Amino acid sequence: MQNEAIEDKYDVICIGSGMGSLTVSSLLSQYAGKKVLVIEKHFQAGGYTHAFARKANKFHWDVGIHYVGDMHETGFSRLLMDKITSKKVVWQKMPEPFEKFVYPNGTFDLYGNEEKFKSDLISRFPEETDSIQRYFKDLHKAAALFGKSIMMKSSTPDLRAFKGQLENSNIETLKDYLDCYFKNADIKAVLASQWGDYGLPPSKCLFATHAALVVHYFNGGYYPVGGGGKIFESVEPVIKANGGTVLNTTEVTEIIIEQGKAIxxxxxFLRGEKPERNYYAPIIVSCAGAYPTYMKLVPDSVPIVFRKNLQDFYKREKMATSICVYMGLSESPATLGFKGENYWIFSSNDHEANFSERNEWLKNFGEIRNLYMSFPSLKDADAKHHTADMITFTDYSLFEKWKDSPWKKRGEEYEAFKKKIADTVVETIEKRFPGFKKIVEYIEVSTPLTNEHFTSHPDGAIYGLACVPERYDKSKSPWFEVTTPIEGLYLTGADAGGSPGIAGAMMGGLATTLKILGSRDLLKKILKE
Known part of the structure; x- marks a missing residue:
């Protein structure tokens, strides 16, 4: 919608249209009668839930949704998602095993069944049986704190609460836990294989964050039929039904604050002459992330006591960013034996090295240390043409020299660099799965600059600020709270939800909604209906 045609005043303004904002705007529209304005910088709303197409609309990919857990009929994430989308998104269960962890010395198949996961580990590593049993109990204890705290306090628990759940209170990181209870290097690698879902190696990630992720997938992986864009398509009518609207191609440049209150x-507007315009509401919800909100959107003239500490945290704990390679295929990858499962392909069982050397292949285009591979078309019953996508982590610094050039006009050197990336990824897959190269019909590479251009996340971050232990120490990192030092201003999304990904952002949206409403009645409705 063109911004000339919409009103100036609303009950709530949401900055960004990612899963956090979609959750807040849908729930407040439905249960509090709020008139919500959602403002999105991208020309296509939905944040990391949106999809895109290429080659005359033939091939379709999601930019952020590759699979989601806890989407079985009784899962809380499913109950909440159904409430947000009015049950208009259909979730298709992925085939089993839904993940394969591929190492030089073997592959571990992960099934969406906790007991099978446990028994498969014990069968492979019988000498670690007692530690495996302990691990699953500790996963549940640590993961439960996230949900309980958000639903009871609209906040994530403090680091001390996480550590208090474990017998060894000195354990903070996943590496701490694995080194304490396991001896075999191969089982340590297998248990940490999903680190790409939060973007940190075992030595950096809080054990509880890892636990929440693993438990999230105990019932397998799910994919939205028709792609992630169906989420926004289902939420937009809910917003509009209550007088709200979604405004895209529009950048929020500043939060207006008067006498300590966001107003x-x-x-x-990002087209044409780029006209400026103000919009007003007594409640402002930022889904832009903690760092952009406090460092860019809140004016420097407004004192924020932790602003310097936040900047130091950001510099010290760099956020995860990635290269995505999207492929259109001339025939079904099922002809090569794929069924729709995800692959995590590692060059060694040392995840610290896999992470620290993640950029080496970009210097000589050799072996890729970690590569995620999935086939959206095999997960989606509505797909008419076949696709694949590959993701690998990198650093923004390798692409920084092109940051000031416009999207799609970054020059021949940049395009040549992307072509080498694409060719190397294809050759990597071809070595493991002969015949793959010949079915690649279309290929496109997305870099951290693409992420930054469309999301405004610094360094092209894909998961928000890092899930290191310090993030959950509220005395040191107060910027992860839903409430802010500014009256009327709230955070939402992954930084508010305590964990990355679509589900984490959705839980952040729930926390924000509950804090704004000041009531738990909404939870009863979600669980009852």
Whole structure:
């Protein structure tokens, strides 16, 4: 919608249209009668839930949703998602095993069944049986704190609460836990294989964050039929039904703050002459992330006591970013034996090295240390043409020299670099799965600059600020709270939810909604209906 045609005043303004904002705007529209304005910088709303197409609309990919857990009929994530989308998104269960962890000395198949996961580990590593049993109990204890705290306090628990759940209170990171209870290097690698879902190696990630992720997938992986874009398509009518609207191609440049209270936002339309316009509401919800909100959107003239500490945290704990390679295929990858499962392919069982050397292949285009591979078309019953996508982690610094050039006009050197990336990824897959190269019909590479261009996340971050232990020490990192030092301004999304990904952002949206409503009645409705 063109911004000239919409009103100036709303009950709530949401900055960004990611899963956190979609959750807040849908729930507040439905259960509090709020008139919500959602403002999105991208020309296509939905944040990391949106999808895109290429080659005359033939091939379709999601930019952020590759699979989601806890989407079985009785899962809380499913109950909440159904409430947000009015049950208009159909979730298709992935085939089993839904993940394969591929190492030089073997592959571990992960099934969406906790007991099978446990028994498969014991069968492979019988000498670690007692530690495996302990591990699953500790996963549940640590993961439960996230849900309980958000639903009871609209906040994530403090680091001390996580550590208090474990017998050894000195354990903070996943590496701490694995080194304490396991001896075999191969089982340590297998248990940490999903680290790409939060973007940190075992030595950096809080054990509880890892636990929440693993438990999230105990019932397998799910994919939205028709792609992730169906989420926004289902939420937009809910927003509009209550007088709200979604405004895209519009950048929020500043949160307007008067006498310590957020009262509106300054915006700039990103086409034509880029006209500026203000919108007003007594409640402002930022889904832009903690760092952009406090460092860019809140004016420097407004004192934020932790602003310097936040900047130091950001510099010290760099956020995860990635290269994505999207492929259109001339025939079904099922002809090569794929069924729709995800692959995590590692060059060794040392995840610290896999992470620290993640950029080496970009210097000589050799072996890729970690590569995620999935086939969206095999997960989606509505897909008419076949696709694949590959993801590997990198550093923003390798692409920084092109940051000031416009999207799709970054020059021949940049395009040549992307072609080498694409060719190397294809050759990597071809070595493991002969015949793959010949079915690649279309290929496109997305870099951290693409992420930054469309999301405004610094360094092209894909998961928000890092899930290191310090993040959950509220005395040191107060910027992860839903509430802010500014009256009327709230955070939402992954930084508010305590864990990355679509589900983490959705839980952040729930926490924000509950804090704004000041009531737990909504939870009863979600669980009852």
């Amino acid at each position: 509106g936002v300054k915006t700039r």
